[in-house]
Amino acid sequence: MKYFIALFVLLSVTMTTSAEDVRHQPLKDLDGYFPFSPPATIDQWEPRKEYVRRQILVATGLWPMPTKTPLNAVLHGKIEGDGYSVEKVYFESAPGFFVTGNLYRPTNIKGRVPGVMLAHGHRKDARLQQTPEPKLRGQIADGAERFEDAGRSTYQSLCRQLAKMGCVVWQWDMLGDSDSIQLSRELVHGFAKQRPEMNTTKDWGLFSPQAESHCQSVMGLQTLNAVRGLDFLLSLPEVDPQRVAVTGASGGGTQTMILAAIDDRIKLSFPVVMVSTAMQGGCTCENASLLRVNTGNVEFAALAAPMPQGMNTANDWTKEMATKGFPDLQQLYATYGKPDNVFLERGEHFPHNYNAVTRSAFYTFLNKHFKLGAKAPVIETDFDPLPAEQLTVWNAKHPAPKAADPDFERKLLNGITEDAQQQLTAAAATPEGLRDVIRPALEVLIGRTYANAGDVKWVLTEQQERDDHVKQFGTLVNNTYGERVNVVWITPKQWNGRVVIWLDEAGSGAVCREDGTLNGAVQKLVQAGVAVLGADLFQQGDQVVKQTRVVANPREFAGYTFGYNHALFAQRTHDVLSIVRFLRHTESGPCPSSELKSVAVAGWHQTGPIVAAAGGLAGDAIDRSAIDTQGFRFGKVLDYRDPMFLPGGAKYLDLPGMLALNAPRPLWLAGEGSHPAAVSTAYKLAPQADGLVTFTGDAEEQTASASEWLQK
Template sequence: MPGFFVTGNLYRPKKITGKVPGILCPHGHWPNGRFYDMGEQAVKQAIIIGAERFENGGRSPLQARCVQLARMGCIVFHYDMLGYADSRQLSFELVHRFAKQRPEANDPQQWGLFSPQAESRLQSVMGLQTYNSIRSLDFLLSLPEVDPQRIGVTGASGGGTQTMILSAIDDRVAVSVPCVMVSTAMQGGCTCENACLLRIDTGNVEFAALFAPKPLAMTAADDWTREMRTKGFPELKALYTLLGAPDNVALFDFTHFKHNYNHVSRAHMYLWMNRHLKLGLPEPILERDYNRLTARELTVWDEKHPPPPGGFDFERQLLQWWDADARKQLDELVPMNRRELNEYRRVVGGAIDIMVGRRLPDAKQIEFEDTLKEDRGDYFLIGGLLKNAAWRTANPVLFLHPKIWNGQVVLWLDQSGKQVLFAGDQPAPQARRLLKAGFAVAGIDLLYQGEFLPDGKPLARTRKVDNPREAAAYTFGYNHTVFASRVHDVLTMLSFCRHHEFEPEAIHVLAGPKTAEIAAAARAQSADTVRSLAVHTGGFRFANVADIFSPDFWPGGAKYHDIEGLFALGAPGDTWIAGERSLPVVEAIYKAAGARRRLVLARSADDSWLGDAIDWIIDRAEIAD
């Protein structure tokens, strides 16, 4: 990222022969970060309780571990977390204390971090901080003396989070020691440790498990990790045993100390690094005192190297560059032929799969509890609850089933829910048209539609977790958005219809404004279940959602070609779209799939689109027959 700097200090052994291990040290949330100095009185108290050994060196546990690892023969890079020490381009208050949405940062053209525009592009401080960790590793590996096969990472608290995440996603790490962080309890309290989508149905123990079977050691203290011995570590031990490496995982359990990376914990880390980086040093390994450096001596900025620009203007420029770079890469993925189409589906489809979080469910987990069945002359009216036991959901649904059935189903999605099928107590005119053409017509109340609304008022803002800070990640890092939940509801309905005992020949989906994007996402996640999709988008774009608690908010929704990416993943299926002048990405992908004629960009007026869409569905059914 041009103009965005990673800052830190490099520690090197005085004598280097051949290749030596490299170790990254992210510092965590200690006051002043890399410049941390606990002071005279605090270090004396730490010595009394056995947490530190030296009055001078013990004042900075962060420097102490870097010095000792260098004395052990490793090259160590101690780098800043965002907002700490020399990394001030994004302020400490923004990165670690963000609490209130900023109107000036909620701008569709020049947005800032934590805004709905940033979140819809998956731009977060945790993402930036993790990127800094990756770049720090790149830097370490660029040094000619560093052995790329012997790379370690260790940090505590927030530095433990970075250790755990980097080790999970970067295969170059060989040994990992995240301290006082991995647990089944608190997962990371700072905004820099949270991101939308990150911990839905998962958590830090599973992140740590991604490093298996490589050497992983952790520490526990009298904090949220105090129960790790019985909750979390047994499961990690079982995994390592299953993978044939039971001795490659360890928990150093020092719960008589408060939250720390003290000398006792560090001493056990040194042993772990010694053994698994094959340093060959005699054990035990104890620290010696050292000449602790001051902040003035540690800083990387001086008159010859002044600090780079920062602040709000820089923040917005950084996000603009990030967005432009992502768009450029995605645009280059738009295929020209079927071979390239597979790569687009892998990248964009893989992202959408994670963002939606669920696919077409197994029919065995779905149950229909019928509460209504009426013979209405030429059709049956059937109603009830569609339950998905595994997902713990239940949706009110209605079916209009003609007595002379053509074997096909139209699922009609609308912001009013299943009530769209009726005008008073009779089928709505367009529903009646479908019945006469032989289609079964289905309607569903998605989450917070229809019967979910006792007062009948549409949902204006979604629920959030009990946290006063207005960062989307605190709610949507652990819970699905309303948008994603509604997509899940549609997937349940599609699976039920597809696997129904009547064995329908085809399923079509019809959706208007406020539900077109839901329909497109569900189709993208349901393989070939939907034969045809007919929608009016109303010009919807996730990039235009201006509230992180809007029912339409979806983290990442704007990043992968926005709504166009969802339609594109439906290729080569039959698709009819109104409300759009052009969709170049969708058109290009249908052309690459050899199915351009199966995509219709309708010029229907807003008051006639529904009839035109139903005409098209009826025509497509007849062509298929």
Template sequence: MKSIARVLSELPSLKSIGATVVLLSSLTTFAHAADPPATVPVRELRDLNKSYFPFTPVKSKEEWAVRRAEILRRTQVACGLVPMPTKTPLNAVIHGRVERDDFTVDKVYFESVPGHYVTGNLYLPKKPGEKMPVVLCPHGHWPNGRFMNLNDAGVKKEIATGAERFENAARSPLQARCAQLARMGCAVFHYDMLGYADSLQFADASGNIEHRHGPKAHGFISADAESQLVGYFNLQTWNSIRALDFVLSLPGVDSARVGCTGASGGGTQTMILSGLDERVTAAFPCVMVSTAMQGGCTCENTNHLRIDQGNIDFAALTAPRPIGMTTANDWTKELDTKGFPDLKNLYTMLGVPNNVTALFAAHFPHNYNHVSRTAMYNFYNKHFKLGLEEPVLERDFQLLSEEEMSVWNAKHPKPAGDKIGESHEKALVKWFTEDTAKQAAPLLAPRTEADVAKQREVLGAGWQVLIGGKMPAKGESVHGLGAKEDKGGYLLMRGITTSKLGGVDTTFIYPKQWNNSVVLWVSLKGEASILDGNGDLTPAATKLLAEGFSIACPNLYMKDAKKNPNVYDDGKKKLDSFYGYAGYQYGYNPSLFAERVRDVMASIAMIRDNDKYRTETLYVAGVEGAGPIAAAAVGIAQSKVNQLFVDTEGFRFAKLDDVWDMNFVPGAVKYGDVPALLSLCAPVKTTVVNETKESIAPAVATFGAGKASLELVGKAEGKGTEAVVKALVERR
């Protein structure tokens, strides 16, 4: 069946809806002969275990540049790096050197943020070259992390299967990696992931790190933290960035040869860090680059991260810099046919096909064994131009004891008291929140048009990611006609607006004397806001119709839901993988608020992008719980909207204490809450109900600096829907 947009596009240019009605009447038989569109289905729920995360193919370098920018910005926002947190002094402490035959090992701790310590060991060659290459070594979820020491039975198995050559390397493949790289002339920093080895500040009293999978008031798994995009993954990524700062501050290192390599969770950190920070010149993530399972820990997941992208995309961010990877008999076993060919094609298109490589070794279980490490040594030998004979093979080494590795001792006491556990979590949430507020303050009080542009660059980019979609291009959003009724004084039509953002049931009311203006009526009541239980026009719709407006009313996604229905079904959780952490839901799926904003964006595009329909003026009205939704959509649509009328009802994201609330959006408070959403609507002429100059001061400042029109409707002029309709009629 043709869409109504296409039908209208084939009509001659019309100046009044009356003529349109006459022509549409001749199409009545056609419209009713076809089956009406089905109701918009519940949108597919994605998760880290069962979903498929393919790479989005690109056809040219130019197309890749656009796609790469999208992946990078989403990743930066998801990691809490927009704006970039303040880099405070590291206050690095290096002590307790241990001597080995041809390398040394130092104990290191430094502060990635005030009061939070990154701990690890620094391996250095005894006879370094003029400039030492640098390799960061984050580890995965191996038992005891940096202190890993496999038992005798495990050692025998590793050697028997050909996974390892030496007993010491089998006991600790993590130490083996660092020792060999130091012997190759590299400065190697092996640092703890959160809650492992010397990273004691995130272990509970029993040393159990599983406390990271449950709600904690004001801690990392709480509405407070999610609203600010603070979390384990974000902190661990920040630790990696600061670890890079640390190693590049060491004397004698070569900033032109910087590597990062790790397996499993360490592979996740490797590809994220190298994608975010171009100071990494060659990356080698192991057993993690995959189109399947994306990483199961809270330290590998965060809100917004894997919406429309996944681990193949993160690996691709390193291009055209060299990247190598390995597979195993795990979620990476199909990489040779799913994912790697895309990376190979990308690197070939960029003119550096030899800068991407992979070892396919699905006969081994999840690992970073000698076979995989050998591939990594040869990778760095090649790209760092070390000049060693290949294959570069490990030699046996003397294993370090836990005492020799631990950074804490009597002279350097481990954190205690309020520096560990929940009190430490709360302190970090507070630090990141206050740091963001300090950086956002100038953005929320712009004085010049340049300030407004900067606001959109940061806050606007943040909200773009939080909503998770761009405006559909011309022709991408169309309306499929389902049913049409001639109601005498007006035409009532129903159907589905579809675009790349999804589909939304939409009701249209057309007066027979049209003023060439459309009111996009956005309400959480949906059609019930313009048609009462008897199918008659509501007072609001009656008044707008009398003024000659046509009305488009989308039934926003799951408009009757009170909690996020992607998570809850009759009060029961649909998924068993949340562990109390919102990032397992919002890291893979848009929030319900975002889904609804995207419905409005699709509706705006459908109305404005039909050349033949000739809508001269588009008004957006946000009422009955949908005010912030309408503002968010207009903030993205901008020039496609002539005027916005919004009743906020005093809503603020900061008041929400339930991450499954229908309006909860991770990061909404970080990016300025409702006042920032209103600010981003400038320069669209905007009228706001239920707010004062003081309550939306950022918007008042933004509209003033940009010389745009912002009007406030006080209680004396009515309230809610009545006030919006009155303002629309009088101030259009």
């Protein structure tokens, strides 16, 4: 009777621990809470800073940076103003992909002068549009604007004032806005439904699962345009590379944060109405898969430290910034010894804006740190803004490219894909490239490494004695992340110190059948003295997941879900890393690490690619792997709700890139036919010539062959 009571208690514990897995909680979305925890020391901060910067670069498709082709910049239609000039500009950030905008320069430039990048938000035709009179008069009445003329154009007011202060200003169009017409505004900012004609394994379009699996997004293209815009600005001989600033509001504030975070050429940043622990940016152009998983806008702003950085609040999602987020940035800047380099302009009584009050705060901040010599505080003067027809880039002599052309969209993504593949193939041809380019990218795609896999404990729920082995059921509890993995452990009574983690889409049932007998291949391992561990990776076992969860947002954009949450593929990889971490760092459980001689992992069916990813991140913690890929490729997944969908999964040479990271550790490989080039190259460079074994026999012979190989 006592045995059955104890068994009931243990089974209850199993059910409880499984239900407590935090991954069953509601998904995070862009309206979540995104705090930043400042580090105690700079030494603690630097590794985190490097990782988040890399996360941004991977998420935006800039790891590695696309080849910088000639800009072929065209400047025309110069207009002389009062102490400044305005020119119309277009250049190619990628072949045939035009960036458009206006360049403002002071007249009579002497020596080198500061440069300013100005990004705009989501107002339609932002660079060309002017505020209607009724709205402007209300802004003047509220104190947001000062002049009936100058107040009509936020962007011209900014550019003109900065030029009169002695700065060269580049103000460019966001995609689908003003003169940027090659991708439509409806696509860039209003995408809602997947387009079947663009969801293909070749010649795909933006927002498709293919684009997502290659880290191609509107956010990424806009970030590329910002980087190339900085290239353009710094190509001007009069611009001082030590005094380059970036600013922008709303969506332009997002671009400001991101550019300052990833490009050290920026020396001062002033993101407006965007730095917040609350809403992170609602537009499709401000989101990308992987971008804000375990991070957010305040930490993005933190990446700019200790350079001078200002920001503001308004009666929007930034209204609590003074107490939530900004004090943490102040603490970080103080840790750097630069407390005066970060600044917050309070403006909760104003709506979402880049109004005259905030503009004055920016001018004054810039004036102070770039030593421009203007009288502080800097206040705008009145002027008559130029009409749209004088600012627009395209005319008869400079004809516009075709607007909203789906063939151009496909061609653009094709070109970016080909360039990335050339760079990554070259990287994978050397151990250094695998180490410095491919593996760091995989760390971001999966979002965890073996080193930070967590503190994992073993909870036993049931034990059964057999003639030659002990069968134990229980749960591995990852206390660091609040995750649970149910496992079955088959330990020979004459254990030889070796463990094989046997993984299958059927979960632990692939090791131990319902009648209690063992899988034939597992039985052979146990008879040879090898312990075998089977596991229900997240959402494996009794349940079959055909589609993964997505956030409540009705727009069919993967970035709204996977920009904030790990993909199921990544979560299952986390479980494998948890298991390996436990085996290598515990004295509890059936196989204490002090007696452990080797850890091998076998992955069958849909878990084969998961084992490949885990092996690429686990390093020497896994001694050998047996993987059946069944020819799987991320590049063939055409549904972003597919359990095997992984943002960025296809970009880094797809599954062969992950397999290559397993070198030089012994690898038994099935499902590939001949060796993929990346895998062959990686193992040819390995010290031992026989590290890669390829199986091409019948499916019935697979597990037996692998079982024999795993015993070595």
